[in-house]
Amino acid sequence: MAKLTPEERAVYEWQIWVPxxxxxxxxxxxxxxxxxxxxGGLGGPLAQSLAAAGVGRLVIAHDGDxxxxxxxxxxxxxxxWVGKPRIDSIVRRLRELNPRVEVEGVAENVSEENSERLVGKADIVFDCAPLFAERFAMNRECIRQGKPLVEAAMFSLEGQVTTIIPGKTPCLACLYPExxxxxxxxxxxIGAVSALAAQIAAMEGIKLLAGIGKPLAGELLYYDTASMTFQKIPIARRPDCPVCGKSA
Amino acid sequence: MKVTFKYFAQVRQATGADSEQLVLDDGADMAAALSAAADRHGEAFKKLVLDEFGVVRPSMLVLVNGVPAPRGGQRRLADGDEVTLLSAVSGG
Structure with missing residues (x-):
C-alpha cells in the first residue's frame, strides 16, 4: 500500500473525510x-478529476494538434495553443494541477497495433475515444488483460456511461456489436454535456480503485440534459459475443 | 392501439422529434412498429435503425417500458407501451 505523506494528507483532506x-x-x-x-472534451475533464483526486499514475494517449x-x-x-500538439498541453496542465501525480503523455491514439502496450501500462482504462475502431481495440485488449474499462460517450445534449468488468459484465461488443x-x-x-459524462466516468473509476460504492456494472447510465432525465438501463452479456462470449 | 416512441441521440436527429405517439394494429410486434416509424420518418431513420432486411441494427438499443427488447423484432407490444430507441455514441 502506498502510504500518504503529511502533505498529501493535507491536500486530499476533503475526500479523506468521505465516509x-x-x-x-x-x-x-x-x-x-x-x-x-x-x-479531449470527455477525457480532458476526466483526467483532470483523476489527477485532482490523486490517482498515482496517469497515462494519457492523445494524438494530433x-x-x-x-x-x-x-x-x-x-x-x-492552437496548431500545437494537444498532448503537450494536457500533460503540462495536469502536472500544474497536481505535481504529486505521475503523468505520462503518449502522442498516439489507441489502435490494434498499440492497444496491448497501452492497456498494459494501467490498472484501469477510460475510453473517451470518438472512433469505434479505437474503442473496439481497447475493449478487446481490456477483456484479454482482465482490466476494467469505463465507457463514456455523448451526443448533442445526451450522454451514456457504463463500466465493463471482464468476465462479469457485458463488454462494448455485447452492447454495440457494430x-x-x-x-x-x-x-x-456542448462541452458541459461531455464534461458531465466525464465526471460520472471519473467517479466510476475512483469507486473501483478505492473499493467503494457500486459501479455501473451491467447497467448503462443514460442522461438527457434537455430534460435533465437520468435513467439506468439494464444491459446483458451476449453468449455469442466474439470478444467476451463463450466462443471467444 | 397507441404506442409512445421516445427517440435519443442520432435517432432524435433523424426524426427531428424527442417523442411521438403512433397508432398501430392491436398486437403489433416490434418489427411492425419500427416499420411504421420508418415509413413515417423516411430514409435517414431507416438507414440508422434497420438493416437491409428490415431487422434492428446491432448498434441500436431498443427498450420497451425501460427494458431491453430482443433484437429479432418479435416482441409483442400492447396499448400504452413506451418504446425507446437509443443509438450508439462516442467520445471526442
Whole structure:
C-alpha cells in the first residue's frame, strides 16, 4: 500500500473525510494507474478529476494538434495553443494541477497495433475515444488483460456511461456489436454535456480503485440534459459475443 | 392501439422529434412498429435503425417500458407501451 505523506494528507483532506473512502481509499488511489484515451472534451475533464483526486499514475494517449473547434469542450487546452500538439498541453496542465501525480503523455491514439502496450501500462482504462475502431481495440485488449474499462460517450445534449468488468459484465461488443452506419468523427455536442459524462466516468473509476460504492456494472447510465432525465438501463452479456462470449 | 416512441441521440436527429405517439394494429410486434416509424420518418431513420432486411441494427438499443427488447423484432407490444430507441455514441 502506498502510504500518504503529511502533505498529501493535507491536500486530499476533503475526500479523506468521505465516509467509507478515508485514508485507505486515498492510499489505493495513490498506488493506482489509469489510462485515459483520448483526452479531449470527455477525457480532458476526466483526467483532470483523476489527477485532482490523486490517482498515482496517469497515462494519457492523445494524438494530433489543437484546432479552434476543440476549444468549446477540451478544457485542458488553451487558446494560445492552437496548431500545437494537444498532448503537450494536457500533460503540462495536469502536472500544474497536481505535481504529486505521475503523468505520462503518449502522442498516439489507441489502435490494434498499440492497444496491448497501452492497456498494459494501467490498472484501469477510460475510453473517451470518438472512433469505434479505437474503442473496439481497447475493449478487446481490456477483456484479454482482465482490466476494467469505463465507457463514456455523448451526443448533442445526451450522454451514456457504463463500466465493463471482464468476465462479469457485458463488454462494448455485447452492447454495440457494430459501428453505427455513417458514424462521423465530428458530431454535435456542448462541452458541459461531455464534461458531465466525464465526471460520472471519473467517479466510476475512483469507486473501483478505492473499493467503494457500486459501479455501473451491467447497467448503462443514460442522461438527457434537455430534460435533465437520468435513467439506468439494464444491459446483458451476449453468449455469442466474439470478444467476451463463450466462443471467444 | 397507441404506442409512445421516445427517440435519443442520432435517432432524435433523424426524426427531428424527442417523442411521438403512433397508432398501430392491436398486437403489433416490434418489427411492425419500427416499420411504421420508418415509413413515417423516411430514409435517414431507416438507414440508422434497420438493416437491409428490415431487422434492428446491432448498434441500436431498443427498450420497451425501460427494458431491453430482443433484437429479432418479435416482441409483442400492447396499448400504452413506451418504446425507446437509443443509438450508439462516442467520445471526442
Amino acid at each position: 467509507g473512502f478515508g485514508e485507505a481509499g486515498q492510499e489505493k488511489l495513490k498506488g493506482a494507474s489509469a489510462l485515459v484515451s483520448r483526452c 489543437l484546432k479552434p473547434s476543440d476549444l468549446n469542450r477540451q478544457i485542458l487546452q488553451t487558446a494560445d 459501428t453505427p452506419p455513417e458514424w462521423k468523427r465530428e458530431f454535435p455536442v
